[in-house]
Amino acid sequence: xxxxxxxxxxxxxxxxxxxxxxxxxxxxxxxxxxxxxxxxxxxxxxxxxxxxxxxxxxxxxxxxxxxxxxxxxxxxxxxxxxxxxxxxxxxxxxxxxxxxxxxxxxxxxxxxxxxxxxxxxxxxxxxxxxxxxxxxxxxxxxxxxxxxxxxxxxxxxxxxxxxxxxxxxxxxxxxxxxxxxxxxxxxxxxxxxxxxxxxxxxxxxxxxxxxxxxxxxxxxxxxxxxxxxxxxxxxxxxxxxxxxxxxxxxxxxxxxxxxxxxxxxxxxxxxxxxxxxxxxxxxxxxxxxxxxxxxxxxxxxxxxxxxxxxxxxxxxxxxxxxxxxxxxxxxxxxxxxxxxxxxxxxxxxxxxxxxxxxxxxxxxxxxxxxxxxxxxxxxxxxxxxxxx
Amino acid sequence: xxxxxxxxxxxxxxxxxxxxxxxxxxxxxxxxxxxxxxxxxxxxxxxxxxxxxxxxxxxxxxxxxxxxxxxxxxxxxxxxxxxxxxxxxxxxxxxxxxxxxxxxxxxxxxxxxxxxxxxxxxxxxxxxxxxxxxxxxxxxxxxxxxxxxxxxxxxxxxxxxxxxxxxxxxxxxxxxxxxxxxxxxxxxxxxxxxxxxxxxxxxxxxxxxxxxxxxxxxxxxxx
Ligand SMILES: Nc1ncnc2c1ncn2[C@@H]1O[C@H](COP(=O)(O)OP(=O)(O)OP(=O)(O)O)[C@@H](O)[C@H]1O
Ligand SMILES: [Mg+2]
Numbered sequence: 001x002x003x004x005x006x007x008x009x010x011x012x013x014x015x016x017x018x019x020x021x022x023x024x025x026x027x028x029x030x031x032x033x034x035x036x037x038x039x040x041x042x043x044x045x046x047x048x049x050x051x052x053x054x055x056x057x058x059x060x061x062x063x064x065x066x067x068x069x070x071x072x073x074x075x076x077x078x079x080x081x082x083x084x085x086x087x088x089x090x091x092x093x094x095x096x097x098x099x100x101x102x103x104x105x106x107x108x109x110x111x112x113x114x115x116x117x118x119x120x121x122x123x124x125x126x127x128x129x130x131x132x133x134x135x136x137x138x139x140x141x142x143x144x145x146x147x148x149x150x151x152x153x154x155x156x157x158x159x160x161x162x163x164x165x166x167x168x169x170x171x172x173x174x175x176x177x178x179x180x181x182x183x184x185x186x187x188x189x190x191x192x193x194x195x196x197x198x199x200x201x202x203x204x205x206x207x208x209x210x211x212x213x214x215x216x217x218x219x220x221x222x223x224x225x226x227x228x229x230x231x232x233x234x235x236x237x238x239x240x241x242x243x244x245x246x247x248x249x250x251x252x253x254x255x256x257x258x259x260x261x262x263x264x265x266x267x268x269x270x271x272x273x274x275x276x277x278x279x280x281x282x283x284x285x286x287x288x289x290x291x292x293x294x295x296x297x298x299x300x301x302x303x304x305x306x307x308x309x310x311x312x313x314x315x316x317x318x319x320x321x322x323x324x325x326x327x328x329x330x331x332x333x334x335x336x337x338x339x340x341x342x343x344x345x346x347x348x349x350x351x352x353x354x355x356x357x358x359x360x361x362x363x364x365x366x367x368x369x370x371x372x373x374x375x376x377x378x379x380x381x382x383x384x385x386x387x388x
Numbered sequence: 389x390x391x392x393x394x395x396x397x398x399x400x401x402x403x404x405x406x407x408x409x410x411x412x413x414x415x416x417x418x419x420x421x422x423x424x425x426x427x428x429x430x431x432x433x434x435x436x437x438x439x440x441x442x443x444x445x446x447x448x449x450x451x452x453x454x455x456x457x458x459x460x461x462x463x464x465x466x467x468x469x470x471x472x473x474x475x476x477x478x479x480x481x482x483x484x485x486x487x488x489x490x491x492x493x494x495x496x497x498x499x500x501x502x503x504x505x506x507x508x509x510x511x512x513x514x515x516x517x518x519x520x521x522x523x524x525x526x527x528x529x530x531x532x533x534x535x536x537x538x539x540x541x542x543x544x545x546x547x548x549x550x551x552x553x554x555x556x557x558x559x560x561x562x563x564x565x566x567x568x569x570x571x572x573x574x575x576x577x578x579x580x581x582x583x584x585x586x587x588x589x590x591x592x593x594x595x596x597x598x599x600x601x602x603x604x605x606x607x608x609x610x611x
Contacts, residue, residue, distance in 0.1 A: 007502035014498045017491065018484075025486035297482045300443060301540070302471025302499040304464065382443040385478055386434060386552075 019314055026287060033283050033316075034323045040276030041327025041361040042334055047265040048356040049335035053347045054258050067130045067247065069228060071235065072216030074243040081106075081213040084201075086242060090235050091219065100220040101129025106201060107215050108208035111171040114160045118196045119170065121204020121214070124151075130220050131189065138164035138185035147203040149184040153194035157186045170197070175209040221246075257342070273364045280368035284316065288372045295376050296384035305377045312373045313366070320365035324358055331357065391419040394547055394579045395440065399449035400459075402435050402602075409435040411602040412449065417548075422570070422580040424590035427599035433583045434552055436599065440581060441474050441550045442466040454547040471500050475541030477551035481533040483525040489536045490521040493543050500544040511539040515569055531562025538569055542578075549573065552583045567592065 023030050071090045073079040087104045094102075103126030110119040124141040128134075141149050150170070152162060162168055162183050171178045187193065205212065221228060228246040235244035288295070295308055332349060339347035395417040402410040409432040417423055425433050438444040439451065442458055445466065451459045454473050461469065470476070483492045493508040512521050515535040525533050534554060541549055554570075555563040563586075571592055573580060582593065590596050598606035 005497075005502055005504040005507055008505050009494065009503040011498060011503065014494060014503055018487065018495070018498075021486045021491075293482065294484050297484065298495070298499070299467065300441075300470065300476055300482075301496050302467060304467055304499075307499070382438045385443075385480070385482060 015310075015314075018311065019318065022311075023315060023318065026290075029283050029287050030319055033280050033319045034326070036276050036279040036283070037320050037323025037361055037365060038327040038330060040272050040364060041324045041357050042329075042331035043272045044269050044360060045328050045331025045353055045357045046334035046338060047269055048353045049332055049347050049349065050338050050343075051258065051262065051265060052350045052352055052356075053335075053339070054343055054345070056348075056350065057345065067218040067220050069219040069221050069232070069244070069246050070216060071219065071242060071244045074236070074241050077241045079241065081210070081215050082242060084212050084214050086239050087214055087217045090239055090242060090244060091217065093235055093238070094219065094221055094231065095226075098222045098226050100222055101126050102217060102219040103127045103130060104201060104214040104217040106204045106208065106210050106213070108204070108210065109173055110197070110207060111173055112160050112197070113169050116173070117156055117160070119204060119207060120193075120196050120198050121201040121208070121210075122198055123201055124198070127198075130218055131193075133189075134193075135188040136185045137188075138183070141184055141198075141200065144200050144202070146200055147179075147206075148182060149199075150181040151185045151187055151198040152183055153196045153198075154186055154188040155194040156197060157183070162186075168197075170199075170207060172207050172209065177207050177209070179203070179207060269360070273360055276361075277364045277368045280316075280365060281371060284312075284369055284372035285375065288312075288375045291376075292379055292384050295379045296381040299379065300381040300385060308376050309373055312376055313369060316365050316369040317362070320362055323365075324361045327361065328354070328357055391421075393417070394419050394421075394454055395581075396452045397440075397449060398451075400436075400439060400446050400451055401448040402432075402439060402444070403447040409602050410439065410446075413604060415597065415604065415607065417579060417581065419579055420574075420577045421595060422574045422593040423582070424593035424596045425581065425583045425599060426585070426587075426590055426596055427605075429585075431599040432602040433599055435602070437550055437552045437581070437583050440548075441476055442469045443476075471544070473547040475544070475546035475549040477534070477537050477541050477549065477554045479553040479556040481525070481530065481537050481557070483533055483536055483540075485525055488522050488524055489517060489528065489532075489539075492525070492536055493540045496540045496543050508539075508543060511543050512536065514542070515539045516565070529562065531558050531565055534558060534562070534566055535569065538566070542573070548579045548581065550581050553585065554582065555584070555586060555589060563589075 071087060073082045084104060091099070091102045103123040106121035108119050109116055123144060125144065128140055136151070141151055150168070157163070160168065164183055164186055166183045167180050168183060169178060169180050181199065199207070201214070204210065232244040232246060236242055298308065335347040339345050393416050397413050397415050400410065400413040401408065413436065425436065427433050439446050442453070442461070445461070446459050449459060450457065453469065456469060456473070458466065458469055484495060487495060489512060490505065490508055493511055494503050494505060497503045497508060509518065509521055512518055515538050517532060517535055517539070520528060520532060525536070528536065555566050558566060567589060570580060570582065574592070582589065584590055595608065596606065597604055
């Protein structure tokens, strides 16, 4: 028999067969192990998702810190612009002591000497209060009757080869209006504005021929003690065709909370991992003692320690990986709950969460398996096989 | 026509602390011989079989199996000897509960070298279980389980078959079936060492070795 064997099943196939049958026969234990790892992994995923996403949003939105209220054309009306006067009325409805800054925006495409660009007409006084984080080389435009100057975003300036003090011809694509302006300041904003050119609203109106209309306005309203939702509702009611809404952003204090609980989150993660490890270990120890005879038998008929170790680790890894996969999904859902409850923000999945969850969970599973595997290796077949 | 000596012990001894369940056993077994080891409970039969099957290492003495001196081998080396040279049959059957009869036989192939399911099927057919290959141990009777164990013990062509009370847990009908299988193996020229309480089983062997208090008190041809 052994001499003229024709192998028809590979060792790997047999290994997997033993593996899956062994898992299948112990569904309850497998489920407990899976569930422990899943819970551990989901908590880590949730905490890591919240932390990394909120951190990322913080660094992005802290820079945009300021504007927290939007007034524009209602989306149902199909209009893409609003009367300047209406915008002014809306801004007027904010109690003056609660208005930190506001500017309308009027956008259009213009041709510069070296190519097309988006031109934005703004109220520079308001814009400056909305955007204190802008890094400006040169100077801000400070008066609203200045129709000889412009500010320009850094990326655009580079593309158009413009420096502070340079002249630039601005030509309207639609109505052919042309004007030569002096670059007064170059702004680095880290946002879309880096690609835009800014002029005073009255000038923009001439260049774009927008006829007393603007696209929208951004406002910064002091939210402490202000019912911004109520304000938005009143604006929409009193000014038909207007869409007004607060823009929910992370406040600085929320960001501080995140930094403060960072350590706490790490501690929770470690505790959960420890509990997971203990739970998995207990279950695996039970499994090994249930399988004492089977392991003894395998050794008696020629299984090496290596094969016993491989069998157990592979079983643990399969359950572990399934647990991590389920934990990632559950944890991400949990992150949404946390995000909404604590930060009022949806949580975007960040790739870093994957290794952050996978590596510690798998390490915990391996750690949990270490003692049970040693027990399995230590089984003496002569002892366990004679017991009835 | 003296046949090759498959197994030889010289002063083979096992001690557990102050207890010496096996004391200076000298014995030779030739190829194709069927030896029955008998003796009262506690006389050292299982202890001896554990040494002969390399499940355990002796405290003193020599043991040469199929040309290999095994007394001083490490556990890892003894695993290899078990795998390569020994077919083991236990009183309690000992099958992997979640593997089918066929897979249990294939398991021995898996640890040994390569897997040939046809070969494993043949081995099961040989013990009269050709129609039960897909059944789990729990779906088989005790006698059938023991026959699976016998098929597994044979599958790698071991130099020697060692059985500890193979019929100890079987009713008479199944005992008969297993006995017939051993008779068949003997006819095929296999070397068999069988521990038994059962004089009927011993009757068919070539030779009976009787133990008492860990010593051989009787060793001669049964007929
Ligand atoms: N691991 C051990 N530690 C201590 N004493 C042991 C050990 N194994 C066996 N013994 C002792 O060795 C003696 C022989 O035991 P063994 O199991 O070989 O007997 P046996 O002939 O197989 O008996 P039975 O017919 O009941 O199976 C007994 O007195 C037993 O208590
Ligand atoms: Mg015994």
